[in-house]
Amino acid sequence: xxxxxxxxxxRAVRFSLLSFLLWIVxxxxxxxxxxxxxxxxSSGVFTAAQxxxxxxxxxxxxxxxxxxxxxxxMVYGVLRFINFAHGEVFMSGSMIGFFVxxxxxxxxxxxxxxxxxxxxxxxxxxxxxxxxxxxLERIAYRPLRDSPxxxxxxxxxxxxxxxxxxxxxxxxxxxxxxxxxxLLDGFITLGGINLIHKSxxxxxxxxxxxxxxxxxxVERTKTGKAMRAVAEDKEIASLMGIDVDRIIVITFAVGGLxxxxxxxxxxxxxxxxxxxxxxxPGIKAFTAAVLGGVGNIVGAMLGGLVLGLVESFGPSIVLxxxxxxxxxxxxxxxxxxxxxxxxxxxxxxxxxxxLSREKA
Amino acid sequence: MNRKFxxxxxxxxxxxxxxxxxxxxxxxxxxxxxxxxxxxxxxxxAVLQVIAGELTSxxxxxxxxVEIAVDEIGGEIQGHPIELVxxxxxxxxxxxxxxxxxxxxxxxxxxxxxxxxxxxxxxxSQIMSEAGLVMISGSNTSPRLTSSPLGVTKGEAWQAGYFxxxxxxxxxxxxxxxxxxxxxxLTKAASIHDGDPYTEGLVTVFNREFExxxxxxxxxTAINKGDTDMRPVLTSISxxxxxxxxxxLFQPEGDFIVFQSAExxxxxxxxxxxxxxxxxxxxxESVGEEGIGTYYSGPETPTGSIYDDFLAAHQEKYGEAPxxxxxxxxxxxxxxxxxxxxxxxxxxxxGTLHIGRQALxxxxxxxxxxxxxxxxxxxxxxxxxxxxxxxxxxxxxxxAGISGLRNNAVFSCAAPCK
Numbered sequence: 001x002x003x004x005x006x007x008x009x010x011r012a013v014r015f016s017l018l019s020f021l022l023w024i025v026x027x028x029x030x031x032x033x034x035x036x037x038x039x040x041x042s043s044g045v046f047t048a049a050q051x052x053x054x055x056x057x058x059x060x061x062x063x064x065x066x067x068x069x070x071x072x073x074m075v076y077g078v079l080r081f082i083n084f085a086h087g088e089v090f091m092s093g094s095m096i097g098f099f100v101x102x103x104x105x106x107x108x109x110x111x112x113x114x115x116x117x118x119x120x121x122x123x124x125x126x127x128x129x130x131x132x133x134x135x136l137e138r139i140a141y142r143p144l145r146d147s148p149x150x151x152x153x154x155x156x157x158x159x160x161x162x163x164x165x166x167x168x169x170x171x172x173x174x175x176x177x178x179x180x181x182x183l184l185d186g187f188i189t190l191g192g193i194n195l196i197h198k199s200x201x202x203x204x205x206x207x208x209x210x211x212x213x214x215x216x217x218v219e220r221t222k223t224g225k226a227m228r229a230v231a232e233d234k235e236i237a238s239l240m241g242i243d244v245d246r247i248i249v250i251t252f253a254v255g256g257l258x259x260x261x262x263x264x265x266x267x268x269x270x271x272x273x274x275x276x277x278x279x280x281p282g283i284k285a286f287t288a289a290v291l292g293g294v295g296n297i298v299g300a301m302l303g304g305l306v307l308g309l310v311e312s313f314g315p316s317i318v319l320x321x322x323x324x325x326x327x328x329x330x331x332x333x334x335x336x337x338x339x340x341x342x343x344x345x346x347x348x349x350x351x352x353x354x355l356s357r358e359k360a
Numbered sequence: 361m362n363r364k365f366x367x368x369x370x371x372x373x374x375x376x377x378x379x380x381x382x383x384x385x386x387x388x389x390x391x392x393x394x395x396x397x398x399x400x401x402x403x404x405x406a407v408l409q410v411i412a413g414e415l416t417s418x419x420x421x422x423x424x425x426v427e428i429a430v431d432e433i434g435g436e437i438q439g440h441p442i443e444l445v446x447x448x449x450x451x452x453x454x455x456x457x458x459x460x461x462x463x464x465x466x467x468x469x470x471x472x473x474x475x476x477x478x479x480x481x482x483x484x485s486q487i488m489s490e491a492g493l494v495m496i497s498g499s500n501t502s503p504r505l506t507s508s509p510l511g512v513t514k515g516e517a518w519q520a521g522y523f524x525x526x527x528x529x530x531x532x533x534x535x536x537x538x539x540x541x542x543x544x545x546l547t548k549a550a551s552i553h554d555g556d557p558y559t560e561g562l563v564t565v566f567n568r569e570f571e572x573x574x575x576x577x578x579x580x581t582a583i584n585k586g587d588t589d590m591r592p593v594l595t596s597i598s599x600x601x602x603x604x605x606x607x608x609l610f611q612p613e614g615d616f617i618v619f620q621s622a623e624x625x626x627x628x629x630x631x632x633x634x635x636x637x638x639x640x641x642x643x644x645e646s647v648g649e650e651g652i653g654t655y656y657s658g659p660e661t662p663t664g665s666i667y668d669d670f671l672a673a674h675q676e677k678y679g680e681a682p683x684x685x686x687x688x689x690x691x692x693x694x695x696x697x698x699x700x701x702x703x704x705x706x707x708x709x710x711g712t713l714h715i716g717r718q719a720l721x722x723x724x725x726x727x728x729x730x731x732x733x734x735x736x737x738x739x740x741x742x743x744x745x746x747x748x749x750x751x752x753x754x755x756x757x758x759x760a761g762i763s764g765l766r767n768n769a770v771f772s773c774a775a776p777c778k
Contacts, residue, residue, distance in 0.1 A: 045599050049625060057591040173413055175612050177646045187623075197623045270588045271619050272612055272646070274414065280586050311589070316596045326582035328593045329555060 022344060029341050036321035043321075049193070054312045060200040060269055062308020063207030066301045067262035068285035069292065070214060071133070071255030073300035076289070077231040078251050081149050084156040085136055087282015088163035089256050092132045093125035093263030094273040095167060098176045100124040101267075105179035114183040118264075126260035132163075133256025134249055142245070160282075168275040175274045178267045203265040210261050211301050214254065218297060227251060231295065287339050293352025302350055310338045386708055390716030392492040395470050399711030402443035403436075403701065405694075406463040408474030408484060410451040414611050417640040417683045418451075419476045422498050422690035424682070426473050428673050429694035437698060438707050445469065449480040451556075451610070456480025457487065464491035470701060470715055471495060473694050476686075478502030478558040482517045489519035492717040494724055496523040496697050496745075498690030501636070502557040503530045503565065507742035510775060514742060517557070521721045523743040525689040525696065525734060527659055527750060527775075529558070532635065533565025535750035535777035536657040540604055541573040543752075543771050544631065550579040550602040552593065552617070554609050562608040562635055569778065578602045583613060590616045591624065598626035608635030608657075611643050618647045618654060631655065633752075639685040641762040644755065651755045660749035661766045662688045662733050670733055681763050689746070692732030696745065700724045748775035 040046070046054075068090050075083045101121045104110040110117045140159050144152045187194040188201055218224035229237040230247045238244045266281065267273055284307060292303025314334035319327035342350060388394035397403060407426055409419030423446055430442050445466075447459040456475055463469050464487055472488055472495040475481040481500040488495045497505075504515040505522060510530040540546050549570055553559035560582070567577045579600035583593055594617070597605060605627075607617045614634055621627045636658035644651070662670075670691065674682055682688075700723040706714040727739040735747035752771040757764050 046595075047599070050595050050599055053595050053625065054592060057589060057595070061589050173416055174642055175414055175615070175646055177615070177648070194625055270616065272588075272615060274612075276413070280588070312592045316592045320596065326553075326580070328587075328596070329582035329584055331587065331592075332584060 025344065026341070029337075032322065033318050036318035038321070039323075040317045040321035045320075046316075054316060055309070056196050056200055056204075058309035058312030059305060060203045060308070061311060062288075062305035063204050063211075064262050064266050064269070064281065064304075065285045065288045065307050066211065066304025067207055067258045067265070068281060069288040069300040069304045070211070070258050070297060072286050072289040073292070073294055073297060074227075074251050074255050077295040077297075078227065078234075078248055079141070079145075079152070081152045082156065082286060082294075083136075083141075083255075084153070084282070084286070085140075085159035085163060086133075086156075086255065086259060087278035087280075087285070088160050088167075089129050089133050089136070089278070090259040090263050090266070090281060090285075091273065091275065091278030092163070092167065093129035093256075093260035094267050094277060095171060095176070095263075095275070096128040097121045097125035097260075097264050097267060098178055098273050099171075101178055102176070110179055111182055114181045118181055118183065122261065122264050125264045126257050129260030129263060130253050130256040133252040133259070137249060137252040142248075160279075164275050164279070171275065173275060175272050178271045178273070180271070181268070184268060199268045203269055206261065206265055210258060214258065215297065217254070223247070223250060284335070287335065291339050291342055291349055293349030296349070296351045299349055299351035306350070307335055307338075311335050314338070386706060386712070386714045388714065388716065391718040393717050395468060395715045395717065397440055397468070397713040397715070401440065401468075403440045403713070404443050404445055404466065404469045405697065406469050406472045406474070407444050407446045408449045408456070408459050408463070408472055408476075408480070409446065410455075410476040410480075411446065411448045413450070414642075415451050415476070415640075417642050418499065418610075418637070418686070419448075421640075421682055421684035421687045422474070422476060424674065424678055425498060425687035425690035426694040428670060428677065429691045429698065431673065431677075432695070433698055433702075437702050438705055438713055439711065440713050442698070444473075449475045449477065449484065451477040451480055453479055453483050456482070456484040460484035460487035464488060464493065469493065470717075470720070471697050473498070473690065473697060475500060477556065478505060478561070479556040481505055482557055485517065485519040485522040489521050492521075494521045494523065494697065494700075494717075494721055496693040496724070497526060498524070498693040499526045499636075499686035500524050500558075501526050501529040501532060502561040503528055504557055504561060506744045507740075508565075510748070511740055511742065511744065518742060521724075523693075523696070523724055523739055523745055525693045525732070525737060525745050526686060527746045527748045528744050529562045530565055531748045531775045531777050532657055532750050533562050534569040535771075535773045536562075536606065536633065536635065536752065537566050537569035537573060537575070538773060538777050539655070539657070539752045539771045540606070540631075540633065541570060541575050544604070546603040546631065547575045548578050548602050549575060549604045549606055550581075550597045550600060551577065551606040552580075552597075552609065553582050554585050554613060555582055556585070556610075558637065559608050559610075563606065566606050566608075572778075583609075585610070585613065587613060588616055590620045594621050594624045594627060598624050598630075601626075602630060604631040604633060606633050606635075608637060610637045611640065611646070614638045614643065615646050618651050622650065633657070636685055639753070639762065639766065641683040644758055644762050644765055647755075648758045651758055654755050655770070656753045656755065656765070657750060658685050658753065658766075659689065659734070660747075660751045660772060661685070661769065662735075666731075667733050681761075683762060685762075685766055688733040692730075692734050692737060692745075695732060696724065696727055696730055696737065696739075699730065700727065749773075750777055 071086045184199040226242045288303035288307045292299030315327040411419045449455045449459045478500045504517040551563045553563040633655040704719040730737040737745045739745040751769040754770045
């Protein structure tokens with residue numbers, strides 16, 4: 001009996017003012033979200049088709065975020081720093097892809113054999129981004145391998161600005177508009193109902209294929225196993241006969257490759273690219289990586305999709321339901337509030353807990 | 361003795377009088393100070409425009425307008441060469457603040473031609489006004505900067521010494537609403553802004569005037585600069601059941617609205633209408649075929665022989681036709697400023713030029729029937745100098761570029777356009 005009282009007292013002491021406040025924040029946030037959603041649902045503004053559209057927009061945007069987030073997360077996994085120049089790696093693929101697509105559009109090849117043309121653009125973009133990521137690693141990060149972790153982080157910010165301005169210098173500040181592929185113009189219909197826009201179907205499908213491929217690569221191949229070993233502990237991995245430098249280059253290359261894919265997919269959905277294109281998706285993908293649990297591959301995919309869905313549903317459904325005027329202006333705020341809330345609930349991200357315990 | 365004294369005294373008086381004749385000391389009695397320009401030194405005019413990034417054509421077009429205005433008066437004022445100091449204002453409040461602070465740090469700068477964007481103009485006009493400068497913009501259109509309603513009440517961001525040759529969006533908003541309600545015969549509209557004083561102000565006036573005509577605003581919302589995914593916004597607007605979307609945005613957000621609205625169920629027959637922020641060569645090229653059938657409100661395209669001369673000078677100097685729609689206004693802004701400086705400047709015998717800052721402001725407020733490219737301009741007490749003529753353009757041939765669009769007006773009106 002006395003023991004029980006002691007335990008209760010201890011509990012009560014541990015249940016401090018701060019955790020009490022945190023609980024209020026948690027309950028309040030969930031209640032607000034549920035309330036807003038219920039109001040929108042009961043007002044019946046949106047038809048079922050429009051709900052489905054919100055879902056698809058969120059998934060399409062989310063898959064692009066997820067592909068970029070993977071690059072952040074993998075590099076963090078092996079080197080423990082955030083490569084802020086990754087957004088520019090993504091932009092470089094999209095930019096070079098534009099010049100390839102544009103020249104094919106002018107020669108007529110783009111319209112006459114669209115599948116091959118898209119394949120070529122994808123290849124060009126993937127090659128550019130992969131090369132750029134590897135070059136970045138070689139010239140900017142490898143010389144700093146033994147410095148404190150803050151040093152490569154700051155360097156990556158510098159590389160980000162440098163790359164933006166190099167691309168601006170090389171290709172100008174203007175907006176470049178991708179030609180529309182005849183393959184992706186229009187909707188996939190089922191019984192006369194517009195199911196999904198073809199470009200969005202391509203984006204979601206391709207992203208899923210590449211994410212599945214990455215998952216299999218990391219989990220099933222010898223190189224993948226080596227990557228996981230390096231992420232776990234660089235020194236022990238090298239003692240086990242793993243070439244750590246090689247694995248780090250491969251990690252950057254794979255991250256760059258996925259960013260290149262994201263670059264082409266982004267261009268199919270948004271049709272435009274300029275030197276600054278990488279910045280905001282880069283920040284969002286970084287958010288997605290943290291949301292999912294940085295360093296965790298499945299977490300990055302999940303984080304990307306969740307962020308895309310939050311941006312799509314948040315303003316239109318939750319905020320509009322709460323009666324907030326001009327809700328779409330708060331799209332970014334919603335995304336970052338969700339990040340903060342997730343970090344309050346799970347400080348290491350959605351899937352980060354298992355990993356962080358292993359690392360500890 | 362007495363005679364000597366008088367002679368001596370007389371000599372002193374004569375010497376003083378002679379001295380005054382030889383170098384008449386200029387005494388600055390201006391309430392907010394004077395600018396003294398040494399012999400051979402330039403008359404410094406700052407040009408604050410957006411000259412980098414996505415909106416470069418908006419700013420570059422106006423820098424060229426001012427440069428041509430300088431050429432027209434022989435590049436000098438009373439023997440002093442005009443020096444244009446061009447600064448980037450980034451089309452943002454931060455950019456406008458930085459650029460204006462840089463400008464006022466140089467006491468030799470007399471005035472500012474700019475800014476491009478109202479968002480940058482709000483902080484820039486405050487900084488320049490406190491420093492005693494004058495500022496005249498060729499493309500700020502936000503009612504907050506001058507008066508709202510037009511010529512009646514001072515705008516929230518009004519500053520002494522601020523002028524503009526661009527129209528007030530009180531007129532553009534009313535003109536756009538007038539066109540939609542009376543010409544297109546539509547009664548349900550939705551509007552989108554991006555938080556910039558220009559876009560927000562225009563949307564506010566459009567909504568108010570459209571409802572005053574008897575129309576219904578079924579949805580009004582905002583996006584952020586830098587947003588790319590407009591599909592959720594457009595879906596919300598589609599759900600509200602609109603007949604027209606008024607989107608007075610800039611690039612690239614405006615492009616995304618045009619591209620993505622084609623993918624949204626329920627927006628197939630909805631009319632899209634933008635405003636002067638999108639009347640740029642890069643925009644017309646970007647939206648291409650997909651922009652056919654969209655409308656844009658904006659300042660009246662100038663006509664007449666003065667404008668033809670301007671176009672010829674422009675073609676000769678830059679090798680291309682104007683790339684946006686505010687070059688003429690910016691030219692007139694520069695011309696009004698140069699004329700006012702010329703009027704109030706006092707030239708010393710040694711070649712020093714003195715310009716009273718308050719006198720310059722007064723001269724600009726007194727501008728009346730100034731013959732510019734955009735018409736006969738008279739400045740009111742709030743700084744609005746424009747002729748306030750609004751047109752609506754229909755994009756039907758993207759291959760003809762920005763000139764093609766600006767010569768395809770389907771509607772015109774003069775203030776108040778109601």
